[in-house]
Amino acid sequence: MAIIKTDVKQKTIGKEISLTGVGLHTGKDVTLTFCPAPVNNGFSFKRVDLEGSPIIEADANYVTNTQRGTCLEKNGVTIQTSEHVLAALVGLDIDNAIIELNASEPPIMDGSSKFFVEALEKSGIVEQDDFREEYVVSDVISYSDEESGSEVIVMPAKEYQVTTMVDFGTKVLGTQNATLNHITDFKNDISDSRTFSFLHELETLLEHGLIKGGDLNNAIVYVDKELSAETTEKLKIAFNKDSLSIKPNGILDNLTLHHPNEAARHKLLDVVGDLALVGTRIRGKVIANKPGHFINTQFAKKLSKVIKNERRNNVPQIDLNQEPLMNVNQIMDMLPHRQPFLLLDKVFELSDSHVIGVKNVTMNEEFFKGHFPGAPVMPGVLIVEAMAQTGGILVLSTVPDPENYLTFFMKIDKVKFKQKVVPGDTLIFKCDLITPIRRGICHMQGYAYANGKLCAEAELMAQISKVK
Secondary structure, eight states, X not given: OEEEEEEEEEEEESSOXXXXXXXXXXXXXXXXXXXXXXXXXXXXXXXXXXXXXXXXXXXXXXXXEOSSSXXXXXXXXXXXXXXXXXXXXXXXXXXXXXXXXXXXXXXOTTSSSHHHHHHHHHHOEEEEEEEEEEEEOOSOEEEEETTTTEXXXXXXXXXXXXXXXXXXXXXXXOEEEEXXXXXXXXXXXXXXXXXXXXXXXXXXXXXXXXXXXXXXXXXXXXXXXXXXXXXXXXXXXXXXXXXXXXXXXXXXXXXXXXXXXXXXXXXXXXXXXXXXXXOSEXXXXXXXESOXXXXXXXXXXXXHHHHHHHHHTOOOOOOTTSOOSBOHHHHHHHOOOOTTSOOOOEEEEEOSSEEEEXXXXXXXXXXXXXXXXXXXXXXXXXXXXXXXXXXXXXXXXXXXXGGGEEEEXXXXXXXXXXXXXXXXXXXXXXXXXXXXXXXXXXXXXXXXXXXXXXXXXXXEEEEEEEOO
C-alpha cells in the first residue's frame, strides 16, 4: 500500500452556487452554498448561521451519530446528513470545496444527490495548481459488524469502484445489488437514486418527531406491513395528502422508481458519501454487504487510520547519491543559519507545497559533546529545528530575494518523537503545506525519518520577515 502523488490536477468549482430547501429530519428551511476552496482543503462545512462561522472538516473522526444519516460534530457544532452532498462532490471528481450552511442540515431536495450534482456542474469545475494524492490499495482491508452481519472491504483495483449488496429480508424489497465501475458513471447511474424507508420505520420516526421535512417526493416508502386506518391518517397529515394508496410494486402513493434497484443504488450513493470522510482518494474496489451509515463510517475511520499510519511511515524514496537540487552552499545562500546551527545539508525536492531535505548526523556534531556523551543521542529539539529549517526553504522559495529575509517560529504543535537519532544516521525531512502560504506565513506538517522509520513529526507555523 502506498500514498502516491498522481499526475491528475486537483479540482474545485468555478464560482459560488446556492440551493434552498428543507432539512429532512429538522423540517427547517436551509440555504446551502457550494464555494471554491484552495488546494489540499478537501471538503469542509461552514455554519454561517453561527457566531464566527465555525468550520467542520469532512473527517470520519468527527462522526458522532449515524441513526438516520451521518452526523458530524466538532466543538459542539453539528452537521447532519452530510452524505448526499459529499457523494455529489466525489461523484463529479471534485477535490476541494467549502459547503456553507445556515442550518445544521443540508436541504434534502428529492432525497438523492441529483440536484447537488446539477448545481455543481452549473458552477463549473476547474483544475488547480497542485496534483491529487491517492491511496493505492494493495491488500484487503475489512470491517465487519457481527450484530448486523454487515461488512465493508476494499481490495486492489485499477481505479475507485464500489459494489453494494443489500438484503432487507422483506417481500416488498428483497436482495438487490448495485455497482459503480467508474466514478464518471456516478452522475447518470447513481446520483438520482433517492433515500427510502420502510413503513414500520416511518411510524417510529413520526412518533419521535423526525422527518419533518419529508414528503412523498423526497423519500421512497416501501410498505412492508398492513397499512392501518390510524397510520394512514397520520401519514396523510405528515405528508399533507388528501389520500394515500399502495401501488402494485409495494411503494406508498404514486412515486415512480428511477431504477428497479434504486434502493441498492442509493445505498451505494451513501457509501460514496460516507467514504469521502476518509479524506484521501482511494484506488481500490469497495464491496459493501448490507451497508449502513454506522458500518460505512466505522470502515472510513479504520481506513483513515491506516492511511495516516502509512503517511507517517511513507519514507520519501530518494537516491542519496544523486545530485541534489540544492547543496549546502546553495542552502546557505537562502538560509541565514551557520554552523553549528545549520542543520540541513542537502535539498532533493522542492515544489509549491512540499520540500524534502537531508542531514547526515556525524559524531563531530557540537551537541554530542555534552548531550549524553557516553551514549550520544541527537536532541529532539534540534530535530525539530532541522525540520523547521527544511520548511524555511519552502517558504523562502516564494520570494525573489530570500537572502533578505529571516524565518521565525510562530507555533510548534503536536510534536511526537518515535525513534532515537544517533551518530551515523541520515535524517530525511519532509514538510508539506497544511494551508497555502499567505502573507509570508507557512503552516506545514513536518516529518523526520531515519533508518527507514519515522523518528519525529510536528505541525510547524513560521513567518518570514524582511531584514530591515
